Amino acid sequence: xxxxxxxxxxxxxxxxxxxxxxxxxxxxxxxxxxxxxxxxxxxxxxxxxxxxxxxxxxxxxxxxxxxxxxxxxxxxxxxxxxxxxxxxxxxxxxxxxxxxxxxxxxxxxxxxxxxxxxxxxxxxxxxxxxxxxxxxxxxxxxxxxxxxxxxxxxxxxxxxxxxxxxxxxxxxxxxxxxxxxxxxxxxxxxxxxxxxxxxxxxxxxxxxxxxxxxxxxxxxxxxxxxxxxxxxxxxxxxxxxxxxxxxxxxxxxxxxxxxxxxxxxxxxxxxxxxxxxxxxxxxxxxxxxxxxxxxxxxxxxxxxxxxxxxxxxxxxxxxxxxxxxxxxxxxxxxxxxxxxxxxxxxxxxxxxxxxxxxxxxxxxxxxxxxxxxxxxxxxxxxxxxxxxxxxxxxxxxxxxxxxxxxxxxxxxxxxxxxxxxxxxxxxxxxxxxxxxxxxxxxxxxxxxxxxxxxxxxxxxxxxxxxx
Amino acid sequence: xxxxxxxxxxxxxxxxxxxxxxxxxxxxxxxxxxxxxxxxxxxxxxxxxxxxxxxxxxxxxxxxxxxxxxxxxxxxxxxxxxxxxxxxxxxxxxxxxxxxxxxxxxxxxxxxxxxxxxxxxxxxxxxxxxxxxxxxxxxxxxxxxxxxxxxxxxxxxxxxxxxxxxxxxxxxxxxxxxxxxxxxxxxxxxxxxxxxxxxxxxxxxxxxxxxxxxxxxxxxxxxxx
Numbered sequence: 001x002x003x004x005x006x007x008x009x010x011x012x013x014x015x016x017x018x019x020x021x022x023x024x025x026x027x028x029x030x031x032x033x034x035x036x037x038x039x040x041x042x043x044x045x046x047x048x049x050x051x052x053x054x055x056x057x058x059x060x061x062x063x064x065x066x067x068x069x070x071x072x073x074x075x076x077x078x079x080x081x082x083x084x085x086x087x088x089x090x091x092x093x094x095x096x097x098x099x100x101x102x103x104x105x106x107x108x109x110x111x112x113x114x115x116x117x118x119x120x121x122x123x124x125x126x127x128x129x130x131x132x133x134x135x136x137x138x139x140x141x142x143x144x145x146x147x148x149x150x151x152x153x154x155x156x157x158x159x160x161x162x163x164x165x166x167x168x169x170x171x172x173x174x175x176x177x178x179x180x181x182x183x184x185x186x187x188x189x190x191x192x193x194x195x196x197x198x199x200x201x202x203x204x205x206x207x208x209x210x211x212x213x214x215x216x217x218x219x220x221x222x223x224x225x226x227x228x229x230x231x232x233x234x235x236x237x238x239x240x241x242x243x244x245x246x247x248x249x250x251x252x253x254x255x256x257x258x259x260x261x262x263x264x265x266x267x268x269x270x271x272x273x274x275x276x277x278x279x280x281x282x283x284x285x286x287x288x289x290x291x292x293x294x295x296x297x298x299x300x301x302x303x304x305x306x307x308x309x310x311x312x313x314x315x316x317x318x319x320x321x322x323x324x325x326x327x328x329x330x331x332x333x334x335x336x337x338x339x340x341x342x343x344x345x346x347x348x349x350x351x352x353x354x355x356x357x358x359x360x361x362x363x364x365x366x367x368x369x370x371x372x373x374x375x376x377x378x379x380x381x382x383x384x385x386x387x388x389x390x391x392x393x394x395x396x397x398x399x400x401x402x403x404x405x406x407x408x409x410x411x412x413x414x415x416x417x418x419x420x421x422x423x424x425x426x427x428x429x430x431x432x433x434x435x436x437x438x439x440x441x442x443x444x445x446x447x448x449x450x451x452x453x454x455x456x457x458x459x460x461x462x463x464x465x466x467x
Numbered sequence: 468x469x470x471x472x473x474x475x476x477x478x479x480x481x482x483x484x485x486x487x488x489x490x491x492x493x494x495x496x497x498x499x500x501x502x503x504x505x506x507x508x509x510x511x512x513x514x515x516x517x518x519x520x521x522x523x524x525x526x527x528x529x530x531x532x533x534x535x536x537x538x539x540x541x542x543x544x545x546x547x548x549x550x551x552x553x554x555x556x557x558x559x560x561x562x563x564x565x566x567x568x569x570x571x572x573x574x575x576x577x578x579x580x581x582x583x584x585x586x587x588x589x590x591x592x593x594x595x596x597x598x599x600x601x602x603x604x605x606x607x608x609x610x611x612x613x614x615x616x617x618x619x620x621x622x623x624x625x626x627x628x629x630x631x632x633x634x635x636x637x638x639x640x641x642x643x644x645x646x647x648x649x650x651x652x653x654x655x656x657x658x659x660x661x662x663x664x665x666x667x668x669x670x671x672x673x674x675x676x677x678x679x680x681x682x683x684x685x686x687x688x689x690x691x692x
Contacts, residue, residue, distance in 0.1 A: 275683065285570050320621055321647060324660045348648070355649075 011182050015175020019168055026164050034156045041152070045128055045144050046109040053107075053130050053142045056082075061136060065093045081114065081127055081143035084134075092138065099139055103131045114143070185214050201229045242291065246284045253280035290423070297349070297426040306431075309347045311382055311449070312337040315373050318354045326362050326371060333362070335373040341382040343449045345431045353427040356420045357386040357445055364443065365390035381450040388443045395439045468494045469584060472513035474504030474530065475546065476522055484517065487573050488580070501525025508534055513541060515583050517576070520547035531564070542583040544576070574684040578636040587631040597630040598677060598690035600669070611669060621646070622665050629678070629688040638685035662686055 056067045068082045072095055083096030091098065095116070102112050109130045116123055129143030188206060195203045204222045207215035253276070260273025319335035326333035343350075354373075361371045369389035376383040428435045428447055438444035471493045475481040478499065485495045496511060498504035501522040508516060508530070520527040531543050543564045559566050565579050595602040601610045607623055609616040618626065625646050629637060639658040643649040647657070666678040679687045 278683070282572075289568070320619075321657060321661075324664050325657065328660055351649070 009179040009183060012175045012179035015171060015178065019171035019175070022171065023164060023168055026167075027160070030156050030160055034152055037152050042128065042146055045146055046130075049128065049130050049142045049144050050107075050109060052082075053132055053140065056142070057132055057134060057140055061134075064134075064140070068093045077147075079145040079147055081116075081129065081141070081145070083141045085139045085141070087137040087139075094141075096141060096143070099131070099141060100129065103129055103141060105131050105133050105139065107132055182214075189218065196225070201225075201232060242287070245287055249280040249283040249287075253277040253284075256280070294422055294426055297423065297430060300430060306344050306346055308342045309345045309350055311341045311343055311350075311375055311384060312339070314347070314351055314354060315375055315384065318351065318358050319373055321355065322358050322362060329362060329365075330367045331362055331365055332370045333358075333373075334370070337375045339375060339377045339382075341375060341377065343382055343431075345449075349427045349430070353424045353447065354384060354386070356424050357384075357447075360420055361386050361388040361390065361443055361445075364388070378448065381448050384447040384449070386443075386445050390443050392441050392443045393437055393439060393445075398437050398439060468492070469515070470494045470496065470511065470513040471580065472504065472508055472511065472516045472541075473497045474499075474501065474508075474516065474522060474527065475519040476500060477519075483573065484576065487577060491577060493580075499523075501527065501530050505530050505533060508539065508541065509537070515580055516541055516543045517580065518543055518545050520545055528559075531559075542586065544579050544583060546571070546576075572638075572684075574636070574681075575638050575640060578638045578641065578685065581635055582632065582637075582641065585632065585635060595627060595630050597633040597688060600626070600630060600677070600690075602627055602630060611671070611674065614671065616668050618665075618668065621661065622668070625661060625665055626669065629686070633688045633690045636681055636685055636687055641685070658686075 052071065056064055056071070059067050064084060068084060071082055072080055074080075081094075081096055083094035083099065084092040085099045086092055089099060096114065097117065100112050100114055104110065107130060109128050111126060111128055113124050113126050114129075116125055125145055127143040127145045129141055131139060131141040133139055192203055192205050204225060205218035207218035207222070209215055256273050256276040260270060260277075264270040264273055315335050315337055319333060323333055358371065358373060365371055365388040371386070371388045374383075374385040374387070376385060424447075425435050431449070433450070434448040436446040436448060438446070469492070471488055473481060473484055473488075473495055475484065475497070476499050481497050481499070485497055488495045496507060496513065498507050501524040503524070504518070504522070505525065507513075518527040518530055522530070527545055527547075531545070534541065534543075543559075545559060545564065545566045546569055547566070548569045565583055567576060567579060593603065593605045595604060599612045602608075602623075603610075604627070607620075609618050609623065609626060625642070628642070628646050639656075642658050642662075662678065662680075666676075669678055670676045677689055679689055681687055
């Protein structure tokens with residue numbers, strides 16, 4: 001099982017491939033050396049027989065026979081060939097039985113086969129030979145058997161066997177070892193990961209030194225796990241908040257129903273109890289609806305249905321809607337639109353976002369205060385600003401207000417679900433806009449809408465329509 | 468008798484809806500899955516339908532689509548646990564049908580079914596009348612008897628909507644959707660504040676009150692005594 005895994009592993013396969021390539025390279029190299037050496041030896045042997053031919057042919061007639069005999073006698077290995085033939089083809093001296101018919105009389109060394117008579121019988125040998133016609137008409141042939149080639153191939157074969165095979169085995173072993181080590185690390189990591197999957201969020205991958213790529217990978221994954229652990233805890237916190245916020249109205253409803261069942265004696269009393277219970281259940285449903293809506297917006301993509309939204313009209317509309325409410329609370333609600341700006345977006349969602357900001361501003365501004373809605377033109381962006389004379393959002397609270405269910409201690413008594421700014425943030429993010437919360441005194445929130453297509457339309461009308 | 472077809476797979480919800488509608492004088496037929504519901508819609512020709520969006524067999528929107536293909540124009544109220552951030556729902560509303568997110572108050576459901584059944588007929592009249600009230604849709608002026616009522620544009624639209632549906636319960640959510648074009652319920656009691664102002668203008672100190680607040684439900688513009 002483990003062996004099969006090692007062989008199948010990538011590391012091992014790569015080691016095998018490298019070993020194979022190495023072996024091919026070495027064999028080609030040895031082949032080249034063999035060929036080169038062979039060439040060199042043949043050339044040397046050719047030079048030798050050419051010199052021999054020169055020496056013997058330069059001798060006077062009678063000395064030639066002695067020189068040939070001497071030459072053959074000195075050849076202990078039996079590789080030398082020589083022959084002196086009369087013009088009619090008769091052999092005068094030497095160990096060649098006859099003048100080889102294919103041998104040309106032109107001083108150039110060539111390969112040819114000859115038959116040699118030995119005590120063991122007749123054998124055909126491949127030799128290098130050269131021939132020349134003497135001044136008296138005799139033909140002199142000198143040859144040499146190139147047996148070194150065989151020796152070289154023997155040496156090369158041995159070198160291959162002694163050098164290459166162990167190297168090949170070493171490569172395989174190294175591959176197997178590396179593969180096994182990788183396998184072990186993977187198994188190790190797997191065990192830790194299994195523990196994480198099983199729910200142990202504090203488990204981390206093992207890592208030793210920093211230079212090992214495996215350890216570096218483990219460190220990166222650990223960093224990711226740290227981040228995820230934090231996020232999961234944060235989510236769990238949100239879950240607790242939701243549970244708490246839902247439990248409060250449900251507990252009230254339950255108490256009302258329980259008491260009503262025991263104590264109510266008239267229809268009217270029972271109805272009052274039911275109304276109270278329904279109101280509290282509605283409150284929990286409102287929370288759930290808001291959460292689902294928030295999730296739906298957060299999960300939706302930039303829609304193809306985005307259209308041109310004239311922000312100036314949108315702000316006026318929000319002002320129209322909230323004007324009576326502000327008046328009831330004796331708050332001065334004003335809208336100031338200095339520019340006519342269009343952005344691309346979902347009109348309903350943007351209306352909801354701005355309405356939420358204004359709703360909040362009116363809610364948290366004490367009586368006699370002021371709420372301003374403004375449309376400003378930035379460098380390449382439209383800015384919707386909602387400012388009020390309420391307590392504002394302090395530096396410390398800026399992060400917190402975007403948390404779900406966060407309600408400032410100062411405003412605990414004001415009714416609300418505490419998801420309004422989350423919704424605004426989600427809508428703003430969906431559009432690729434930015435929500436900027438300025439710290440107090442006085443609330444000031446801005447939706448910054450960068451838009452490449454944004455254009456200022458009919459600026460001359462702006463002043464006219466302001467009234 | 469007005470016939471309503473209810474296609475809803477949760478029997479408990481279906482029972483409650485059936486009981487409430489029966490109390491209000493409707494004849495209710497119930498079907499628990501989409502395919503059977505579609506058959507019933509074709510055979511019994513109801514006046515209105517209430518269709519759950521998630522149904523076994525065939526999804527609610529598919530049921531409606533296939534009815535519309537057969538040129539059946541029965542108004543439909545779609546019920547769904549899904550949120551309303553959906554283009555198909557917008558399409559539904561534009562097509563004269565309505566959409567209600569679960570969970571809902573039973574009065575809300577009844578009010579919407581009634582509204583579907585009593586959709587105002589297309590009228591070429593430029594003057595709208597309800598009891599002593601009179602709206603000139605061209606001049607954008609309003610009168611109660613001989614008294615001229617001075618209305619802001621939004622108040623005019625609100626009164627126009629209410630007069631088209633006089634003597635009908637209009638819930639806050641319906642008003643928000645139709646008059647304010649809001650697809651969400653704002654935290655503040657917007658509708659009440661606006662309605663308070665409108666009532667102040669419409670019902671003078673010596674008049675018989677016309678705009679009535681139905682506790683926990685919404686508002687009615689009553690034309691009769």
